[in-house]
Amino acid sequence: MSERFQGRVAFVTGGSRGIGKAIVEQxxxxxxxxxxxDLNEEALHETTNELKEKGYEVYSKVANVCDYEQVEKSVEEIVELFGSIDILVNNAGVIRDNLLFKMTENDWDTVMDVHLKGSFNSARAVQSHMVSKKYGRIVNISSTSALGNRGQANYATAxxxxxxxxxxxxxxxxKYGITSxxxxxGFIETEMTKETAARIGIPFDELIKASVSRIPVARSGKPSDIANAVAFFADEQSxxxxxxxxxxxxxxxD
Structure with a gap:
């Protein structure tokens, strides 16, 4: 594995499981x-210990991206510990899927807050550090659902x-050397897609099979596939x- 991020500091929200964990590991x-x-304390400690056992330098904390003060405090601690934040990946996310007539105001607000306010809070907290260094990479995790997806009016909009x-x-x-x-x-095998299978009442294997039947490369996505794309955007040469x-x-x- 190359050392292209040697000397860089990467900050990932929702980094304990699934896609976020794969990005952190990459x-x-x-x-x-x-x-x-991350808000998942158990997963956060488990992932932290795994990384430290491999000899990696790690900062982790239970924090809510929807609360600016918590995000700002984390950013201050990261900068104090590591000296900078060069890369931000806004990955934290939740789903509250339902058809529009069943979707509650809370379903809508929760998804908007985590994806949109959370990303805004994190970008706002790190930007001054990146601007002062005239360097930064911001990568936001969107979804193919942005193009519209049944049962996901909230998630697709976010x-x-x-x-x-x-x-x-x-x-x-x-102009400050910061790219965004x-x-x-698309369909990635994660805890979140397992939740989707449970919601619609089918085994996860069946959801994978149904999804793969519509994917030209004839396989489902893995978290590492997303981590690879994030790393391309985060590369200094990009x-x-x-x-x-x-x-x-x-x-x-489309």
């Missing part, structure tokens, strides 16, 4: 010091909103790639 393997926050957020940050921050891009995963959305879904998305 950065650590490639030489970065890694920091992540993920589409993240793409607009990404493009606006690219315009505002580009977005990765939009400095002319800014304000872009890449769909990592095993095929084209």
């Amino acid at each position: 950065f650590a393997k490639e030489g970065a010091k890694v920091a992540f926050i 993920k589409a909103g993240l793409q607009g957020f990404t493009k606006t940050l690219a315009i505002e921050l580009g 891009n977005s990765v939009a995963p 400095s002319f790639v800014n304000g872009q959305v890449i769909y990592v879904a095993g095929g084209p998305k």
Whole structure:
């Protein structure tokens, strides 16, 4: 594994499980010091211990991305410990799927808060550190659901909103050496897609099989597939790639 992130500090929200964990591991393997926050205390401690046992430099904390003070405090502690934050990955997310007539106001607000306010809070907290260094990489995790998906009016709207957020940050921050891009995963085998299978009442294996039947590369996605795309955007050599959305879904998305 290369050391392309040697000397860099990567901060990942929702970094304890699934896609977030794979992203954290990718950065650590490639030489970065890694920091992540999560609300899942058990998963956070488990992932932290796994990484430390492998000799990686890690900061982790139970924190809510919806609370700016908690995010800001975490950012201050990361900078104090590691000296900077060079890469931010806004990955924290939740689902509250339901058809529109069944969707509650709380279902809507929760998804908006975590995906949109959470990403805003984290970007706002790190931007001054990146601006002062004239260097930064911001990667927001969107979804193919941004194009519309049955039962996900809240999630689809939030993920589409993240793409607009990404493009606006690219315009505002580009002159400071900070790029902002977005990765939009298709079907990825994670705890979240297991929850989807449970919600619609089918075994996870059946959901995987049904999804693969519609994917041109004839396989489901893994968290490492997303981590690889994030690493491309975060690479120092990707400095002319800014304000872009890449769909990592095993095929084209309209």
